[in-house]
Amino acid sequence: MTQETKARTILIADDEPDILEIISFNLQAQGYNVITANNGNEAIELAKTHKPDLIILDVMMPGKSGFEVCKVLRVLPGFENTIILFLTALNDDSTQIKGLETGGDDYITKPISPKVLISRVNAHFRRIIKETGSILQIGDLSIDREKYVVTLKDEEIILARKEFELLALLASKPAKVFLRNEILHKVWGSEVIVGDRTIDVHIRKIRQKLGDDCITTVKGVGYKFQM
Amino acid sequence: MTQETKARTILIADDEPDILEIISFNLQAQGYNVITANNGNEAIELAKTHKPDLIILDVMMPGKSGFEVCKVLRVLPGFENTIILFLTALNDDSTQIKGLETGGDDYITKPISPKVLISRVNAHFRRIIKETGSILQIGDLSIDREKYVVTLKDEEIILARKEFELLALLASKPAKVFLRNEILHKVWGSEVIVGDRTIDVHIRKIRQKLGDDCITTVKGVGYKFQM
DNA sequence: GTTGATATTAATAAATTGTAAACAACATAA
DNA sequence: TTATGTTGTTTACAATTTATTAATATCAAC
Numbered sequence: 001m002t003q004e005t006k007a008r009t010i011l012i013a014d015d016e017p018d019i020l021e022i023i024s025f026n027l028q029a030q031g032y033n034v035i036t037a038n039n040g041n042e043a044i045e046l047a048k049t050h051k052p053d054l055i056i057l058d059v060m061m062p063g064k065s066g067f068e069v070c071k072v073l074r075v076l077p078g079f080e081n082t083i084i085l086f087l088t089a090l091n092d093d094s095t096q097i098k099g100l101e102t103g104g105d106d107y108i109t110k111p112i113s114p115k116v117l118i119s120r121v122n123a124h125f126r127r128i129i130k131e132t133g134s135i136l137q138i139g140d141l142s143i144d145r146e147k148y149v150v151t152l153k154d155e156e157i158i159l160a161r162k163e164f165e166l167l168a169l170l171a172s173k174p175a176k177v178f179l180r181n182e183i184l185h186k187v188w189g190s191e192v193i194v195g196d197r198t199i200d201v202h203i204r205k206i207r208q209k210l211g212d213d214c215i216t217t218v219k220g221v222g223y224k225f226q227m
Numbered sequence: 228m229t230q231e232t233k234a235r236t237i238l239i240a241d242d243e244p245d246i247l248e249i250i251s252f253n254l255q256a257q258g259y260n261v262i263t264a265n266n267g268n269e270a271i272e273l274a275k276t277h278k279p280d281l282i283i284l285d286v287m288m289p290g291k292s293g294f295e296v297c298k299v300l301r302v303l304p305g306f307e308n309t310i311i312l313f314l315t316a317l318n319d320d321s322t323q324i325k326g327l328e329t330g331g332d333d334y335i336t337k338p339i340s341p342k343v344l345i346s347r348v349n350a351h352f353r354r355i356i357k358e359t360g361s362i363l364q365i366g367d368l369s370i371d372r373e374k375y376v377v378t379l380k381d382e383e384i385i386l387a388r389k390e391f392e393l394l395a396l397l398a399s400k401p402a403k404v405f406l407r408n409e410i411l412h413k414v415w416g417s418e419v420i421v422g423d424r425t426i427d428v429h430i431r432k433i434r435q436k437l438g439d440d441c442i443t444t445v446k447g448v449g450y451k452f453q454m
Numbered sequence: 455g456t457t458g459a460t461a462t463t464a465a466t467a468a469a470t471t472g473t474a475a476a477c478a479a480c481a482t483a484a
Numbered sequence: 485t486t487a488t489g490t491t492g493t494t495t496a497c498a499a500t501t502t503a504t505t506a507a508t509a510t511c512a513a514c
Binding site: 387388389390421422423424425428429446447 | 500
Binding site: 423424 | 472
């Protein structure tokens with residue numbers, strides 16, 4: 001399972017069931033893994049057990065407020081870098097400032113369209129990926145784009161640039177068949193023109209280094225990566 | 228230069244002088260180093276020369292819109308990770324979504340109180356990886372950015388300025404491959420144009436002084452530091 | 455078997471980097 | 485001022501690696 005395809009987990013805490021449902025439905029439709037809590041204490045418990053990547057907290061909830069939940073979580077080990085968004089109908093400046101200074105990463109006011117919320121969630125994840133770098137992990141194989149290193153069973157494998165890029169492309173969506181055109185366009189670029197057999201040769205070199213089974217030919221269509 | 232004195236630089240682009248003044252005044256009062264642009268093209272130029280840590284863009288500006296500026300900057304080397312906020316009176320959902328999907332990290336609607344804006348700016352900076360101070364320690368090697376001193380196994384090594392800056396850059400993220408473009412941009416600056424072999428020669432000098440193994444060439448890609 | 459595709463290999467072309475040497479710009483000390 | 489040394493850059497070429505092509509072999513489907 002790759003970093004990219006691995007579903008991110010989002011915890012939503014709100015005391016209004018309708019909101020919970022609308023938001024979680026939309027986030028799930030985006031491919032996120034969603035868990036829900038009806039109040040602050042439940043949110044803390046679920047956060048501890050599920051270690052979500054992002055938490056959306058209503059500010060006003062029975063029991064612990066969103067701010068209090070945030071404060072509790074931020075000092076727990078493992079939650080220093082969790083993305084926390086506040087979602088609330090409270091729209092006064094001082095509350096927003098308090099939310100951001102409590103350790104929240106965003107303060108979003110209701111009502112909000114699900115699409116906008118999703119955009120904001122995506123934007124936060126986009127930044128996290130940039131900062132932590134993304135390492136693809138597929139079985140024994142790991143591909144580190146930042147370090148330009150491929151390891152198979154903890155052994156480093158040296159790939160030339162085109163080989164690396166080709167492998168990284170195929171591995172970015174395991175089992176997906178990439179058309180030859182698609183590969184040409186993404187690895188070579190749209191302006192470069194190379195012969196028909198160029199891709200084959202590079203595929204061959206990757207197979208020599210990683211084993212024949214890692215890339216499957218789908219005749220007449222393209223190639224797919226599989227571990 | 229210590230962490231405290233190292234002011235973060237913020238670039239603000241807006242065609243309304245009043246807004247520019249109010250915001251920059253408030254950010255400066257917070258200790259930020261602020262530069263201002265009156266339109267999109269100016270913003271791009273100033274961004275290239277000053278390399279700000281965060282950019283606040285008005286969406287509607289004469290010449291290039293904030294979105295266009297964002298799009299241009301995001302593909303320039305060195306601006307992949309710059310924090311970009313949109314600040315605009317346009318409050319419809321689709322524009323906001325467009326802004327966030329264009330690569331913006333936040334979309335803030337006017338009117339906004341300076342205090343709230345500052346809170347948001349602070350919140351974004353809080354996410355950025357804190358620098359570990361001015362002394363880098365990697366194995367036997369220590370790099371003191373403040374004193375411009377490099378020691379290897381307690382022996383001081385004399386590096387010329389460019390050599391030092393190049394080493395400091397590579398060592399700032401050990402094992403990460405820095406593209407030649409990225410190196411040129413960060414060590415030489417985007418306005419300086421130097422020949423193809425300049426980086427190589429400097430790398431060579433560093434290798435002569437620190438040993439051949441400290442910097443690895445990733446052919447076709449760039450260089451990486453490893454101890 | 456014929457056909458249309460991909461695989462394989464070796465040869466060749468192209469691109470990239472390493473290195474030494476030369477040079478200009480600048481600073482410093484005699 | 486002149487001499488000396490350092491630094492940053494460029495140049496030219498060697499060394500190396502990578503990418504592509506071309507020719508031939510193989511395979512699967514019909």
